[in-house]
Amino acid sequence: MTSSEIRQSFLDFFKAKEHAIVPSSTLLPDSPNLLFTNAGMNQFVPNFLDEREALHPRVANTQKCIRAGGKHNDLEDVGFDTYHHTFFEMLGNWSFDDYFKKEAISWAWELLTEVWGFPKERLYVTVYNPGEGDPAEFDQEASDCWSEVFKAEGMDLKIHLLHGGKNDNFWMMGETGPCGPCSEIHMDLTEKGDSQGSLVNGDSPLSIEIWNLVFIQFNAAEDGSYLPLTARHVDTGLGFERVAGIMASTSNFTDFSRPPSNYESDLFKTIFSSLAKMCGHIYGGSVPVNRHDLSVEEMRDCAFRVLADHIRTLCCAIGDGILPGNEGRNYVLRRILRRAVLWGRRLDLDPGSFSQLVSPVLDTLGPVFPELREQQEVIRKVILAEESAFDRTIDRGIQILDKITAKKKGGIGGEDAFLLYDTYGFPLDLTQVVARERNMEVDTEGFNKEMEKQRKRARDARKKDVVSVSDKEGGAASTQFVGYESNSLKDLETEVQEVIQSNDRTYIVFPKSPFYAEMGGQVGDTGEVVMEDSRIQILDTILDNAGQYLHHIEVDTVENLAGKKASLTINMERRLAIQRHHSATHILHWALRKVLGEHVKQAGSLVAENRLRFDFSHFEHPDSEQLHEIEALTNKRILENADVNWYEVPFNEKPENCIAFFGEKYGNVVRVVDIGGYSVELCGGTHVGATGEIGLVKIVSESSIAAGTRRIEAVAGQTAYGLMEGNYDLLMTLSQKLSCKPQELEARFASLLKQRSALEKELRGARKKDVAALADELASSASEKSGIHWVAAKVDVADPNEMRKLAVDVSQKLTASVVVFGGDFEGKASVLALCSPEAIKAGHKAGDIVRELAGQLGGKGGGKADFAMGGGKEPGKLEKALEDFLAAVK
């Protein structure tokens, strides 16, 4: 079977068992704790935890997964063996409180053995049996189900049914979350198939886990406890590349003489044939005996596997909008790309070769994941740009390493290795490779110390005014926010719940508040609270981790306030200005996606009363035409004056075109902000009622903040008006000064600049003539002694360079000469001497003359016998020194 036949037959099988076939979720996980989607179950976590209702009780799909960085990290193994991947597809079937172990187990067996023809005697199954301290109990139910299957097949339970502890048979996606016992199906791939289960979970490539059936029964809490779930679910994951590899390596189970390999399947062969054309070698399938000592053939085969694996990862991640960058998941992606480029160098690939592998990936995966085809231009551009930048990094890094190793013979210090890494992006493992080639060691301990220092610096820089007040019994009650409704923004009656002193600041908490607390990029509200006779300013509002709104007040200490009546009023003018910038941000986001592409995703945002900042993923500098279009589209939308609506809906019912920010955790109910039906985002912020209120948006800057991440800054409303007005006034002043209309300013400036350069040219010509006349004058002033012409003078020229030229001119006009000049240039004395060959023959040396003169001027100088220059701090003594010099000659 080909890989696509296998995938399709899996989906068809479960469709026949009444499963809804759903698309793969994106590789950008919903969960903030994950770097990438790493298992089919990720998108179903809220369904398992009963936070969101499942759309179908049974579903099946193929899920794109990346396991690199984080809890499940296979990156460093990839290439060295034939079954680890950074990117893979997981075929899965799920039950949400519907069928359970019996069906999951019998269907898995049916698909493997009856539909696909896996040899039964080569299959081994494990069930959960907790060791000491492990959670839950022996999985009797799964064990019974498997016993029935094996008995019906006439197979020996004692051989085919094995037990495993928490490590192998209790599945957890991360440290917390839905989890439960699992049953794994392993395949014996030895030539004779006679391992009798002895290789299961023994890290042997001849015994591979192919399917994991997880029975979700618990929710792991942060304190290490496992809370039983009321409903029970099924989550299975079948390794697609493994199944395709086994079928290909064994010619559909007919020949077990060759070692099994995932890379035998057509998924990788297509990439290998492109690679072979580029490097002129053929993939041989060898696996290293010793990872640290690779033969030439092993090295090449590892490189083939690394490149083929990594290009799939890069294509799929970028297709889902995750671009290589400097932090978190983006950095992991960058490392994967760099690892591929480095291995590519071992195949002597030309620069830019890695990005050429995008085509075979599109050929194999494009039909399955349509986003790859939609984003293909972005994928190619990003990979090529990143690859070229890294190629340059390698070349520059090697030059710097050359310098370091030339100076230090012993080894490469931690500081140097860190400098290479931090400033030049040269990875430590590459420094180690180069060091090894030169028989040198790298001080990795020193490197790690430097790295830790830098992390600390970053942590310190990030430290904010974190307030935590929820250590009371039962936790503090969260504040009710009433600031979306316009009639609650002024004179809202409430009472003081609590006064909190933290980090030298005083905060008041009320049970309800119209003040927006800083969140999602929008700054906190300011305003005032009136209590009895006192009127206190509220300087800012922030949220604590218990959901309480902390109103920062200007007074340091306030006593006995708790329980007092309070009336709250926000600074409305400021709030309106903030709202304008917030709605402007949404429209700008819409325009960015319209002009630059759908891959543009928010990467950070700040919404204040006088500016907005929006960070987004994009791989290149938008040109001025694009920026112009973005701004024009934004303002056009503003003029349409569409209504801005917001409402709350269950997550599952959010509009289809709604932009949700990945990495955010959304509960069952979400708030949708809809501007004119074209911009629909999940957002908790405050907004204008209709876009016309924004007035005007002006982009003020666009820049890069990290590779693949851009920043746009803009102003709206009154600030935008102020900026435009200021610029207009400036234009008017300039046009008045230049006596022209504003529209003529550009032409006027161009003509002024032209005039200036013509004048400069004229000036240079006049100066040249002056200098020529000066040379004649000085030459004729020469006095002769013993057949040598002597000239010594203080000259008035532009700079020491012109003085040197003048000296050469003068000496050329004279036979047998000594020419000595001095000049005062910006308060510093400069002297030079020129001795012709005849003068040198007569014993005169320019170096000696300059040394002597510079000494008198409070400085130093010297040089050769024919020419020397020097200088001093006391130009006032120049004339006298030169006079004395001439007098001494005479």
Ligand code: SER
């Ligand atoms: N969650 C399990 C795994 O990833 C089964 O899907 O292996």
